[in-house]
Amino acid sequence: MKKYKAEIKITLRENILDVQGKTIEHALFQLDYDMMGNVRIGKYITLDIEAQNDGQAEELVKDACQKLLSNTVIEDFSFTLE
Amino acid sequence: MKKYKAEIKITLRENILDVQGKTIEHALFQLDYDMMGNVRIGKYITLDIEAQNDGQAEELVKDACQKLLSNTVIEDFSFTLE
Numbered sequence: 001m002k003k004y005k006a007e008i009k010i011t012l013r014e015n016i017l018d019v020q021g022k023t024i025e026h027a028l029f030q031l032d033y034d035m036m037g038n039v040r041i042g043k044y045i046t047l048d049i050e051a052q053n054d055g056q057a058e059e060l061v062k063d064a065c066q067k068l069l070s071n072t073v074i075e076d077f078s079f080t081l082e
Numbered sequence: 083m084k085k086y087k088a089e090i091k092i093t094l095r096e097n098i099l100d101v102q103g104k105t106i107e108h109a110l111f112q113l114d115y116d117m118m119g120n121v122r123i124g125k126y127i128t129l130d131i132e133a134q135n136d137g138q139a140e141e142l143v144k145d146a147c148q149k150l151l152s153n154t155v156i157e158d159f160s161f162t163l164e
Binding site for chain 1: 083091092093106107109113115117118119120121122123124125126127129130131132133142145146149150151
């Protein structure tokens, strides 16, 4: 068995309103950071995984993202393995 | 002014208990993904920024992370600009 470290990014889909992002945008504006905009807040998940090979590890992380970690109706996910 | 896109990762410090991560680890175990462990949940923030040059953009994002986006007592942050 080989050990991998997965880095997963879960983001709201483009066309979904990001309320948390808008709130932070407003706070940035109040703090005079008005040169920043289009703030989107997602999740950044890291985990360790044991698998027989790269392909299996990838398959397992993809499954976990689809079944548990992301809400595929409103979110997209991407990940890297090392 | 040049336009940049910042990708910010905010993570709980190593020695801080990640309750949300533990909960997901437990859920993964229940779903037979017991080959996964050490789950840590952070934030993944993207934003657009206008600045005169790379150095200024970097400084601004760093400031925003320290003042608003992260809690530097319990969290670390890192970012990339493009």
